Amino acid sequence: MQPANLALITLFAPLVAAAINGLFLRRRGVAAAALSVLAAGTSLVAGLTLILTAEPFSVSASWLSLGGFHLELGLLFNSLSALMLFVVVVVGFIIHVFSLGYMSDDPCRGRFFAGMSLFMFSMIGVTLADNLFLLFVFWEMVGLSSYLLISFYFEKPSAVAAGNKAFIVNRVGDFGFLLGIIWVYWTYGTMSITEVTHLADSGLVKTGIGLLIFCGAVGKSGQIPLHVWLPDAMEGPTPVSALIHAATMVAAGIYLLCRVGAIMTGEALTVIIWIGVATALYAGFCALPQKDIKKILAYSTISQLGYMVAAFGLGAKLALVGGDAHGVHAAVNGGVAAAMFHLTTHAFFKALLFLGAGSIIHACHHEQNIFNMGGLARKMPVTFAAFTVGLLALVGIPPLAGFWSKDAILALAYESNTLIFWLLVFGALLTGAYMTRLWVVAFLGQPKSGKAENAHENGWVITLPLIVLAIGAALAGFRGLYPEAFSGVLNAVPHPEEGLGMIIGAGIAAGAIGILGAWFFYRPGAMQDNLQRSAPAVYRFLAARLWFDEVYGWYVAKVQQRLAQLLSFLEQVFVSGLLVRGAAGMVGLVGLGTRALHTGSIHGYVYWFFFGLVALWLLSIGL
């Protein structure tokens, strides 16, 4: 089959499922679930066939032609999109299967699976789109499906608020992204990713464009200062958190950076690096005092996304400064490779951790507070084992996946900047600490509530995806296992040439210190956070998360709302009052005057007729 047709099947199968589910099967959960899983399976088969058989290609068709403005829709398939597509279809399919079990007792499954399929369609679209315009369309559609799925439990006010928050915060980032796209078109006269990359190669790069496009990634990938929506997004069902808010959609920002990395200047890259590093550390601290199992994982996701952003910036800047043969504008440099590699391994182990959390939550009847769990290791052995694999992979313990990709990022940092290197190493320590805290409190000790007491292992529909993902999380770090199609990206993953022992040693040591510290600090079976008991001031400071939400709340309520009220007042007075009502009022006054002439008495009309006649007569005789 033609590669383009395969790509189209991969893309449109979920859309068909979404349309049928959304329009006809909203009350038939079983049929909707089967259809969505079938569509995800179709995408998986077609996508994998495409990845394994197709050479890189690009097809496009003219869609809109307005004078000198031409808009093309098309697909661009290369090793970068192959890797992203691989992540999306594989993780997507596994999570669809998991959802069969997790959502089995939900009456609104039709709506849920319609949203999931719509998301798959949009995300595959983001992966394959060949121009920025089309990419932006799909970008907004992943935002929409994310919104729909976060607010899935719409009878809960907090879920509705979280959905709105995610949508609005993403609008802020997407506004910058849109401005960046317009600026790209203004500068280069095209929006095709291939052509823009090619033109940018010849030196027409602007810092502003890069930063504006980065705005989109900041919003979608939860970087400071637009990270606030991602922890709240955990209000959605757990498979949604795993698929959208951990493995794929939030990684779209990283993918965007890698896809159009050529338009970044050195200054823009410096900003990107520091935002990534700050996010990685900040989110690590935020995860420490959290009690909700999903929020811990959400902050962990933000932190790892920070690593990816920093990796992209570091590698691209190295290539820019070093001016090596590939150059910063080559499709794949060390930064792109390291970021995408970490994205891939992260998708596996973070989806695993979220599904593990989902398995726990399902078994504990929607209990999410880890201090109400405890003792789950004996009750849920499969989940426990899989979760432990995911945890070790995330912390970066060899030979699991996270070790290899984090190692590549640390190698880039070591080569560029010692301070950043040590900051990222410290981030690895935090990762070990907050993950081990979760693990100790939730799995060890005695059950701390009736729900945890009665928990038991879930059925195979839930545990099988965990096992598959655990194998993935264990093996995803070995680049030799990947098919040839990804070699364009994976061969460029940086190898530390000097300081190898230092990098590996620091990375492992940081993770181990984090794990051991938390192991001894948090006692299994404690009903309360040990940090809260021993150092309440520190705990409160960390739990406040640098007051981002409060500052935004203050800004919206006290600054923006006041400005809006002022503008509304001016609008009421001038536009609505003076112009609109004023014009209507004038007409009304004239109407009042002329209406008085209509007396309804025939004699009045005769008088007027008579006066009119006299006037005409006077006029005709020249007075």
Add this chain to the structure above:
Amino acid sequence: MSVGLEDYLAVSGLLFAIGFFGVLLRRNTLIIYMGLELMLNASTLALVAFSRYNNTMDGNVFVFFIITVAAAEVAVGLAIIVALFRKRQTIQVDQHNALRN
């Protein structure tokens, strides 16, 4: 004493004035209608007088048409007044002020 154009015109003007003030001042629709007819006849009288004075037939031809049309108009007008009376049980014009304001 001979009767000249001026006398005819004086009678015509008098008739017209009577009809006009009848229309202007009376409230009964029938009387107003009679006033209208008086004005119409005043104008025909003036036309006949001018026709005679100029020794042409033009005015007389007009008058024939006016009389014909007036007959038709009376039929229609009276029918309207009867219909109005049936509808509102009165033919006083100050009761018929539905168009007021």
